[in-house]
Amino acid sequence: MNYELRTANSLLGKSALVTGGAKRIGRAIALALAGAGADVTITFRGSGDEAVETVDAIEQLGRRGFALECNVRSQQSVRHAVASTVAEHGRLDILVNNAAIFESADLDQITLEQWDAIFETNTRGPFLFAREAIPHLRATRGRIINMGSLGGLHPWADHGHYCSSKAAVHMLTKCMAKAFGPEVAVNAVAPGWIDMDAEPTEQTRRMVTKTPLRRTGTPQDIAAAVLYFASSASFITGQIMPVDGGLGL
Template identity: 40%
Template sequence: MTGGSAERGGNASARPGRPNHPARPVALVTGGGVRVGRAIALGLAEDGYDLVVHYHTSAAGAREVAEAADQLGTRAHPVQADLSQEHEAVRLARTTAEHFGRLDLLVNSASTFAADDLLAVTADKWDAVMAVNLRAPFLLVRETAKLLTASRGSVVNIVDLAALQPWTGHPAHSVSKAALLHLTRVAARRLAPEVRVNAIAPGAVLVPAHFSEADIERVRARVPLGRIGDPADVVGAVRFLAGAG
């Protein structure tokens, strides 16, 4: 875990002194500094959202998102938090409320992706995956429910295909995403009709950096369209579910 020096107290790009546009929606995107979460954050900035960009270790990426949002005329406030820790997840939600005073969209995109074997994974490793992939989204929904209800907002959980398929090489990840999908259903019923809660299960998007060309080709061969997905595909789905486009 990296220290979150500036981001714990604020960020120059966020410009707290600039008044928030009364009609401008606010989104909290976890894991917003890298990969799909970054693409979602940038897409929402293009749609006119002010942002809370959560990151764990990707400080540079979160700052780049904030700078891009500033160029688009919106505000982005990077916040560092280790979502494996309950108090950090709660702090993230409360920072959002304190900084912007409203929340229209919560995107739970942050996750861990540790490979392991079901018969070898330790309880500590299992719990660490569940804390980030499942418990943190629960805590953020719980802590932001009042703000989302007030704005008649939306929650979008990124669950990926592991929620629907038994990934034996990533057992904790697969189980956590299946549980997050069911949490989505439970939260949707509990928060209706004021708040909509949905999930997106992308296929192969931005394959892991350690994949070889053979690995990538094997994944591509299983996709009916014959191509690896693009983050823009996920951004479009988030926009649709959030009512932003």
């Protein structure tokens, strides 16, 4: 069956919230959810201009878009984002915890500030958003989709704090699935090497040779997996789905 037809309008009347949704993978997720019929709120921190463009693109798909400034490291800011989303769209059905930071650092050189920044953003952020959103999601029998990483499944020596934060997101996904059922299903998507550079770098070329499907991933590949967890009449919860072309095998 044609994928677009199968998902078209499957989220009609639903309200989705995508953190860090102004650009890159978050934007692709926001547009995929809007394309399937959902009204979409995106949060941004520094990317205000891109957020305006993404809201515009959501509205061109015939859905209501809404952008909010939010720092996922601040409990107060997360609280405000969830409350504003519900005030604007009347309900909340889908939470996508996408906002994150990534950096390279030698494990024995990582500072306390670097470690805390990664965990406060990548791990505590999804926890805070889920904790605020859960009463609304229970009311709608909603879904949470966390963005994990292949780096949370496989150790990368020069990204030790990032990998640990994403491994924690994977475990948090499983804990949430047990805690938030039966009303709310919780799953994670673990992207592999997603290429968003204008020209492939040497490292990207190396990754392609290691990937059974012989290409890098696109933001749309990730958005399709998120859309699956958001829209399918699913009996699946607590699962981590790698979307990596087989790179992790």
